[in-house]
Amino acid sequence: MSVPDDLQYTAEHEWIRLDGDIATVGITQYAADALGDVVYVDLPAVGATLAAGAIVGEVESTKSVGELYAPLDGEVVESNAGVVDSPETINADPYGEGWLVKLRIAGDPALLSPAEYRALIGQ
Amino acid sequence: MIDQPDPAAPSQAPPPAAAPATARRSPLHDEHVALGASFTDFAGWQMPVRYSSDLAEHHAVRSQAGLFDISHMAEIAVTGAGAAGFLDHALAGRLSALAVGHAKYSLVLAESGGVIDDLIVYRRADDDYLVVANAANRDAVVAALTERAAGHDVVLDDQTDRIALIALQGPASAAILAETPGLEIEALESLRYYAYSDGAFGWGDARADVMVARTGYTGEDGVELYLPAEHAPALWRALLAAGQPHGLVPAGLAARDTLRLEAGMPLYGHELGLSIQPSQAGLGRVVVTAKDDFVGKAAIERGPGDDAPVLVGLAAEGRRAARAGYPVMSGEEVVGEVTSGALSPTLGHPIAMAFVHPDHAAPGAVLDLDVRGSRIPATVVALPFYRREA
Numbered sequence: 283m284s285v286p287d288d289l290q291y292t293a294e295h296e297w298i299r300l301d302g303d304i305a306t307v308g309i310t311q312y313a314a315d316a317l318g319d320v321v322y323v324d325l326p327a328v329g330a331t332l333a334a335g336a337i338v339g340e341v342e343s344t345k346s347v348g349e350l351y352a353p354l355d356g357e358v359v360e361s362n363a364g365v366v367d368s369p370e371t372i373n374a375d376p377y378g379e380g381w382l383v384k385l386r387i388a389g390d391p392a393l394l395s396p397a398e399y400r401a402l403i404g405q
Numbered sequence: 406m407i408d409q410p411d412p413a414a415p416s417q418a419p420p421p422a423a424a425p426a427t428a429r430r431s432p433l434h435d436e437h438v439a440l441g442a443s444f445t446d447f448a449g450w451q452m453p454v455r456y457s458s459d460l461a462e463h464h465a466v467r468s469q470a471g472l473f474d475i476s477h478m479a480e481i482a483v484t485g486a487g488a489a490g491f492l493d494h495a496l497a498g499r500l501s502a503l504a505v506g507h508a509k510y511s512l513v514l515a516e517s518g519g520v521i522d523d524l525i526v527y528r529r530a531d532d533d534y535l536v537v538a539n540a541a542n543r544d545a546v547v548a549a550l551t552e553r554a555a556g557h558d559v560v561l562d563d564q565t566d567r568i569a570l571i572a573l574q575g576p577a578s579a580a581i582l583a584e585t586p587g588l589e590i591e592a593l594e595s596l597r598y599y600a601y602s603d604g605a606f607g608w609g610d611a612r613a614d615v616m617v618a619r620t621g622y623t624g625e626d627g628v629e630l631y632l633p634a635e636h637a638p639a640l641w642r643a644l645l646a647a648g649q650p651h652g653l654v655p656a657g658l659a660a661r662d663t664l665r666l667e668a669g670m671p672l673y674g675h676e677l678g679l680s681i682q683p684s685q686a687g688l689g690r691v692v693v694t695a696k697d698d699f700v701g702k703a704a705i706e707r708g709p710g711d712d713a714p715v716l717v718g719l720a721a722e723g724r725r726a727a728r729a730g731y732p733v734m735s736g737e738e739v740v741g742e743v744t745s746g747a748l749s750p751t752l753g754h755p756i757a758m759a760f761v762h763p764d765h766a767a768p769g770a771v772l773d774l775d776v777r778g779s780r781i782p783a784t785v786v787a788l789p790f791y792r793r794e795a
Contacts, residue, residue, distance in 0.1 A: 318454075318455060318458070318459045318659055319458050319459045322726075322748065340777075342724075342725065342748075344460060344747055345459065345659050347777075369724075373458070
């Protein structure tokens with residue numbers, strides 16, 4: 283199960299790539315595999331202001347529904363229309379083309395390191 | 406992201422980090438591990454939920470073939486001079502009228518008329534039946550049959566632990582069976598739906614009897630193969646190898662659930678249960694009230710009541726599926742509840758089964774599905790959603 287070393291994570295199985303004040307957010311390969319084939323994605327709109335921990339979207343597979351939580355406080359600056367049109371991208375490339383949203387954040391977020399996330403999922 | 410597993414689903418995601426120590430394993434467990442399966446706990450068994458992708462496995466069954474391990478199903482042999490009369494008393498159907506070599510879908514009813522389990526009954530001889538029950542209801546079925554056996558000349562033998570069950574489903578099934586080395590089946594070509602044939606698998610001392618039944622739970626043509634547990638891994642591997650040129654893939658419980666939903670087949674605990682009479686689920690024809698007596702007859706004759714909810718199919722547009730437990734609305738009124746729902750992989754739109762008030766059950770009625778606070782219009786449609794071309 284891939285847990286890239288250059289990302290940070292949440293206990294809700296999201297990954298975050300920090301680049302200055304822009305955070306790119308997706309779900310981990312562990313989460314994508316557990317969900318099964320993703321068939322529907324609902325993402326927050328550009329301009330939306332998110333509060334860490336709030337439910338901001340959905341990732342739905344043939345078998346179950348996952349809620350997307352905002353991992354950080356921030357404003358949505360980009361939403362990945364590609365995964366809305368082709369939800370299977372999340373399974374195929376969760377850390378690349380399958381990213382979900384980009385947020386402009388303020389402050390220092392408290393996130394899990396790759397090692398901490400690996401421990402969480404038992405790897 | 407936090408998962409909210411569909412309570413309807415045999416799969417739950419994310420899977421538990423470790424299966425319960427008490428989980429039972431299929432005789433094919435090592436095969437599934439070798440194939441890279443993801444497992445789920447189902448009725449106390451650790452069973453494969455998928456090998457590659459739910460959708461790929463689903464589509465393979467519709468277009469070519471899929472191989473399922475359903476060894477968790479319960480097999481109970483009912484033998485003895487009184488077997489036919491006993492089953493007429495214990496079950497909803499007239500099993501005494503079932504011809505040897507054939508199978509029948511039937512129900513174990515409670516005195517209340519509710520359903521203890523749905524099952525398939527095979528007649529192997531005048532005085533020899535095999536009852537196949539759901540894994541989750543094994544104990545309840547054995548208890549009900551044991552209690553009802555009093556005064557009947559029958560012997561009940563729960564053979565679940567000794568019998569493996571492999572389902573080969575899909576349009577390529579017959580070709581794959583014909584090309585599987587070591588598998589011999591009498592009169593495969595003329596085998597009718599809901600009939601079975603005697604077969605054998607293996608060579609010399611490693612040869613086992615196989616019951617090849619033209620039954621299944623996917624809406625496709627195919628067979629279910631019953632054989633001694635110790636011979637199952639060799640047959641599983643032989644079928645997979647013979648099926649490879651035909652596009653056969655191993656398929657898990659997740660694909661099995663979307664396939665059976667498209668085929669409009671009820672799942673116990675969702676479309677069937679103790680509080681549901683068969684007629685509510687569209688299974689009135691399974692109950693033979695012309696029989697002198699059977700457990701549940703009085704309640705069935707009273708009926709579930711005019712206002713009792715009835716099972717309908719619902720078809721919606723878009724991609725958001727309603728799941729088990731979601732409300733069905735007419736205006737601001739809750740008129741029913743979804744029992745199973747998914748985005749249909751074959752049809753490409755959401756489908757659901759639901760119990761709704763009979764006033765809203767006519768095909769063509771437009772209702773709303775409450776999908777986590779959003780209203781999604783859905784039309785009542787006849788079941789099944791999908792029917793294979795003859």
